Amino acid sequence: MNDNAEQQPLTAAPPYVAAQLAKAFTTALTHEDPGTRRRAEVRGQRWRAVLAGMAAGRLTVGSRTPVAGLPAWVTPEVVRGGFATGTPSAGGPLQPYETEAGERFGVPAERRALFAHCLTEAGLIWLWARLDSGDYEVGVPEEAALLTMAWLVRHGATDAALDLAAELEPFADRLRLLPRPAEGPAAETGPADAAAAVHRHTVSDAVDTLVRRRPNAAVETQREALAVWQPFGDELLLHWLETGEDGRALELAPDADWLARGGALLARYRRLAAEHTRCTKHRDPKENLGILRGALEETVAGRPLDARRLGLLRHAVRSMVRRRGLPGSAPHTALRRRQAEQAALPSHHALAQLVLRRLSVLPQETGVPDVAPLVRAVTEEESRETGLPAGAAVPPTIRQVAESALSAPIGTLVEQGVVPSAEVLAELVPQLVAATTAQAYRDATLRALMAANYRAFRGRRSLLLLNLEGQVRVEELPWVRAVSGQRAAVIGKPDGEGALDVLRQLGELAVQAFPGTILPNPLVRELVVLARQCDLGAPFVEELAADIFMDTFSPKFLTAARIAGELLGGTLYERYYGIDYGAIRNLAITETGAALSRSYGARTSPGFARLCTERAGTASGAASGAASGAGAWSVAANGMVIEQAQILTTHNLATLVHRVGIAPQPGWADLAHRSFVTVCRLTARVHDNRRPLPTIKDAAYAWRQMLFHLSLCPPDAQRRFLAGLDEETARHPAHVRTRLAPALAGLLLVAEGGAFDPAGTSDSGRARRFLGWSTGGHWMR
Numbered sequence: 001m002n003d004n005a006e007q008q009p010l011t012a013a014p015p016y017v018a019a020q021l022a023k024a025f026t027t028a029l030t031h032e033d034p035g036t037r038r039r040a041e042v043r044g045q046r047w048r049a050v051l052a053g054m055a056a057g058r059l060t061v062g063s064r065t066p067v068a069g070l071p072a073w074v075t076p077e078v079v080r081g082g083f084a085t086g087t088p089s090a091g092g093p094l095q096p097y098e099t100e101a102g103e104r105f106g107v108p109a110e111r112r113a114l115f116a117h118c119l120t121e122a123g124l125i126w127l128w129a130r131l132d133s134g135d136y137e138v139g140v141p142e143e144a145a146l147l148t149m150a151w152l153v154r155h156g157a158t159d160a161a162l163d164l165a166a167e168l169e170p171f172a173d174r175l176r177l178l179p180r181p182a183e184g185p186a187a188e189t190g191p192a193d194a195a196a197a198v199h200r201h202t203v204s205d206a207v208d209t210l211v212r213r214r215p216n217a218a219v220e221t222q223r224e225a226l227a228v229w230q231p232f233g234d235e236l237l238l239h240w241l242e243t244g245e246d247g248r249a250l251e252l253a254p255d256a257d258w259l260a261r262g263g264a265l266l267a268r269y270r271r272l273a274a275e276h277t278r279c280t281k282h283r284d285p286k287e288n289l290g291i292l293r294g295a296l297e298e299t300v301a302g303r304p305l306d307a308r309r310l311g312l313l314r315h316a317v318r319s320m321v322r323r324r325g326l327p328g329s330a331p332h333t334a335l336r337r338r339q340a341e342q343a344a345l346p347s348h349h350a351l352a353q354l355v356l357r358r359l360s361v362l363p364q365e366t367g368v369p370d371v372a373p374l375v376r377a378v379t380e381e382e383s384r385e386t387g388l389p390a391g392a393a394v395p396p397t398i399r400q401v402a403e404s405a406l407s408a409p410i411g412t413l414v415e416q417g418v419v420p421s422a423e424v425l426a427e428l429v430p431q432l433v434a435a436t437t438a439q440a441y442r443d444a445t446l447r448a449l450m451a452a453n454y455r456a457f458r459g460r461r462s463l464l465l466l467n468l469e470g471q472v473r474v475e476e477l478p479w480v481r482a483v484s485g486q487r488a489a490v491i492g493k494p495d496g497e498g499a500l501d502v503l504r505q506l507g508e509l510a511v512q513a514f515p516g517t518i519l520p521n522p523l524v525r526e527l528v529v530l531a532r533q534c535d536l537g538a539p540f541v542e543e544l545a546a547d548i549f550m551d552t553f554s555p556k557f558l559t560a561a562r563i564a565g566e567l568l569g570g571t572l573y574e575r576y577y578g579i580d581y582g583a584i585r586n587l588a589i590t591e592t593g594a595a596l597s598r599s600y601g602a603r604t605s606p607g608f609a610r611l612c613t614e615r616a617g618t619a620s621g622a623a624s625g626a627a628s629g630a631g632a633w634s635v636a637a638n639g640m641v642i643e644q645a646q647i648l649t650t651h652n653l654a655t656l657v658h659r660v661g662i663a664p665q666p667g668w669a670d671l672a673h674r675s676f677v678t679v680c681r682l683t684a685r686v687h688d689n690r691r692p693l694p695t696i697k698d699a700a701y702a703w704r705q706m707l708f709h710l711s712l713c714p715p716d717a718q719r720r721f722l723a724g725l726d727e728e729t730a731r732h733p734a735h736v737r738t739r740l741a742p743a744l745a746g747l748l749l750v751a752e753g754g755a756f757d758p759a760g761t762s763d764s765g766r767a768r769r770f771l772g773w774s775t776g777g778h779w780m781r
Contacts, residue, residue, distance in 0.1 A: 067088075094111070105122070132445065137180040226339045242258060291312050410506075437474075508664045515706075527652075557648075640771075654708075675706035692778075
């Protein structure tokens with residue numbers, strides 16, 4: 001992918017931060033929505049804190065301990081791009097529940113005083129009650145610390161509890177270590193498998209969404225026009241028609257009864273205009289209704305109409321009759337009946353308020369096992385209570401809000417469209433992983449606490465890290481480390497088998513549901529946790545950011561490439577991308593031996609980095625920058641190197657198949673076809689796209705997924721797939737086939753035994769290897 005923005009990663013931070021601050025400042029000043037302005041102001045304050053911290057040396061960009069004086073386990077407040085603000089997420093002003101706790105405990109409303117009280121007998125008794133009842137929440141991991149300490153004391157691990165308290169004490173005045181109160185259990189630690197129920201949103205989330213929903217101004221304006229101003233316009237028209245269609249009778253003095261009824265119409269108009277303010281058309285003196293009303297006001301006031309106003313009146317009367325027929329005629333009556341029925345339909349806003357009522361009586365901090373009662377048609381009883389017509393259906397947009405709170409197995413949520421993408425799937429997986437990892441704790445109260453802690457930990461935003469530093473793991477939290485000895489094998493299963501089951505189920509679900517999408521990093525992180533728990537040795541690799549790439553790869557990338565070679569050696573995938581998996585195997589053996597000979601171990605794989613750079617056909621980004629100045633550093637060149645790493649490793653697909661053992665249904669040929677549909681869909685978006693390069697990159701990634709799936713198919717299935725490519729492209733706009741023609745020609749070339757030249761093209765130049773990144777103009781543009 002071509003990217004004209006070229007900047008050194010370590011010096012880019014201040015300009016980026018300044019740009020984000022300026023953007024937040026502009027939004028806070030100019031946006032029409034007050035809520036958006038307030039949120040932008042908060043963002044601006046955080047970006048100012050980032051700039052101030054960097055200038056003062058309190059913040060170290062790229063470090064896993066970015067805030068001076070805070071250990072890695074403290075949850076930092078992180079803004080877009082992975083920048084820490086310098087404030088702990090568990091810091092800031094006291095929360096109302098902390099103030100109330102101070103009053104209950106009889107101690108000052110200070111965090112250190114609350115901490116000290118929890119170390120007393122009375123404080124421990126209070127914490128034990130929270131553990132037993134489950135009436136607590138863990139919003140940030142630090143809020144689980146004192147509960148864990150109390151659990152250790154109750155179970156005789158006094159030394160571990162004292163060590164934990166000593167580690168927490170230096171931060172007791174800054175961090176929120178007290179659990180939040182809640183109604184009902186804090187966490188569900190049900191069966192540790194993908195059949196366990198999860199939810200995308202809580203009932204409270206759905207309620208908040210509906211509360212923020214406002215009536216559609218355009219729809220309500222139309223409703224007012226149909227229900228109020230159209231019927232009133234008919235009355236005005238009928239009143240003028242009494243004088244004759246041309247208004248000729250106005251040349252005579254109107255009778256008193258006509259004038260009196262006209263005055264009553266005008267009085268009612270003023271009342272309607274005061275009550276119904278959405279429509280403004282009736283106020284326009286050039287519109288038919290305005291002309292009729294203005295003429296009536298003049299006449300009732302005793303002022304004769306001049307020739308111009310009389311001409312306008314006659315034209316308005318004739319055009320209204322010509323357009324809709326005489327009021328009372330069959331066509332006019334039928335039209336007004338249809339419009340009245342349309343106006344009488346309940347608004348989406350009114351039906352949203354009905355669903356809001358249904359949601360408000362449910363437990364708020366969990367999902368809903370059955371959404372059918374929430375989205376059913378209006379009942380007779382509800383009709384009497386709300387005035388909504390019985391039998392009125394809840395519209396799809398409102399149904400979706402309620403359905404987003406459905407609590408069901410994650411596969412069910414995917415099937416029903418509640419989980420529309422791999423990114424949303426990644427948001428839900430921590431619920432399953434929390435339950436899975438917590439199963440290893442023998443004690444039920446500790447199991448619930450650790451599950452709640454894990455879910456809170458997964459809300460921790462990733463930091464911008466350099467030099468292959470890793471994000472903080474949940475095991476590094478002092479309170480998790482303090483109870484690590486309480487873990488045991490799940491009853492009835494060998495140690496790690498439960499995690500392996502979930503890992504396999506989630507891997508199959510992700511590949512089966514979204515075959516043309518690479519695994520997003522949040523999902524990869526959860527798979528890493530499961531693989532580590534079952535001691536599988538499966539090297540899952542993340543998608544690296546091209547703008548901070550430092551030309552190095554950790555050894556797991558080479559391991560993942562070696563696994564891919566074991567699965568794909570001699571296949572279409574290896575031939576298409578021109579890979580020598582035998583050489584990769586030898587490289588892995590060589591680097592492993594070199595690492596074993598060094599006592600400090602290997603943190604990088606220089607051979608793998610060199611191979612990716614050579615395959616990308618570009619000089620090493622950081623190396624070229626050092627040699628020829630900052631201008632030589634290129635995001636696009638970095639992206640080309642990273643893409644080669646993804647090609648060699650298959651970006652986790654080979655690991656899932658060869659090590660985890662996934663077997664998605666209904667089979668690899670179906671996944672290949674659906675991946676190609678994704679390629680076509682993305683390619684269609686390139687047309688008239690001002691910024692097509694991200695779309696081209698995603699299309700190339702989907703193409704790679706397609707090739708992987710296709711390479712696992714038997715030869716007959718591969719031939720059928722290739723024969724059906726024209727049929728599929730015909731279902732999309734014509735320009736899709738034109739743009740994909742070089743890639744399709746390249747695929748057929750390799751499938752028939754041919755090969756690309758070193759530049760990734762054919763001898764004729766009509767066939768190309770489809771890659772997403774380029775330092776020049778991409779051929780698909």
